[in-house]
Amino acid sequence: MATTSYGNAARSGRTALRVAIIVACAGFVTACQSKTDALDLSGYVDTIEPADVLYNQGLANMNAGRLREAAKKFEAVDRQHPYSEYARKANVMAAYTSYKLGNYDEAIQAARRFVNLYPTDEDASYAQYIIGLSYFxxxxxxxxxxxxxxxxxxxxxxxxxRYPGSIYEEDAKAKIRAARDQLAGKEMQVGRYYLERREYPGAINRFRNVVEDYANTRHVEEALARLVETYYAMGLVSEAQxxxxxxxxxxxxxxxxADSYALLQSGGLEPRExxxxxxxxxxxRIIGAEG
Known part of the structure; x- marks a missing residue:
């Protein structure tokens, strides 16, 4: 009888303990829920607004010079209304605002996405122009x-x-000329480096690149003179002439x-093609021959 009483008491104790644990946990969950309910989660909610409202807000911010705010509005259009007409327009404007902010990688990404999605759209040429501007x-x-x-x-x-006759054509051509001139300048810099060290084959290759690939840049004049100098140093008289x-x-x-002519004359030679x-x-093909 004593053993039975002891067993009943133990079971009753364990049951009471389980009940206490369940009640405590329930209280803990309720307290946590109350604290969660008290949190302000508004900052984590993406408030849905009409596409036209967001887009016009973006334009207003852009016109006022608030480019970061404008970019957020254009991004919101694309995020909340991805298949709308305003999303298409906002994509281009997002590329533009990123470019103006100096976020060139983002500008290139947005503009390229637009060109890929809408290659025949009236704004596609502008998107392609933004890509070029961002690299430039x-x-x-x-x-x-x-x-x-x-x-x-x-x-x-x-x-x-892809977009011949676009309003960006002339500016694109001007920037191509400027960029090509810089590429030719890089070739000249490396060529002079080789020439100074008497690494003549390397120098000739660089000067030749300028004459062949960048004949319409301002560097071609020096490139020809450097070829005279390099070929003469190598004893390749006919090429120097x-x-x-x-x-x-x-x-x-x-x-x-004048300098090239004087160099040849110092060796009893003269220019001869x-x-x-x-x-x-x-x-x-050299630009100096035009006109």
Missing amino acids: AQMPEVTRDQRDTKLAVQNFNELLE TAAAVLGHNFPDSQWY NTGSWISRIGG
């Missing part, structure tokens, strides 16, 4: 790697090819030609 704005000094310069040329050329002749034909009044030379073949 990141062009480094001539002494550094020219990846962004090359991408600027590539994307502006794509604008000209040809480079000088092409230089004189295209830039007869330049100091570069070998029509079989690559320099002679490329001579007619």
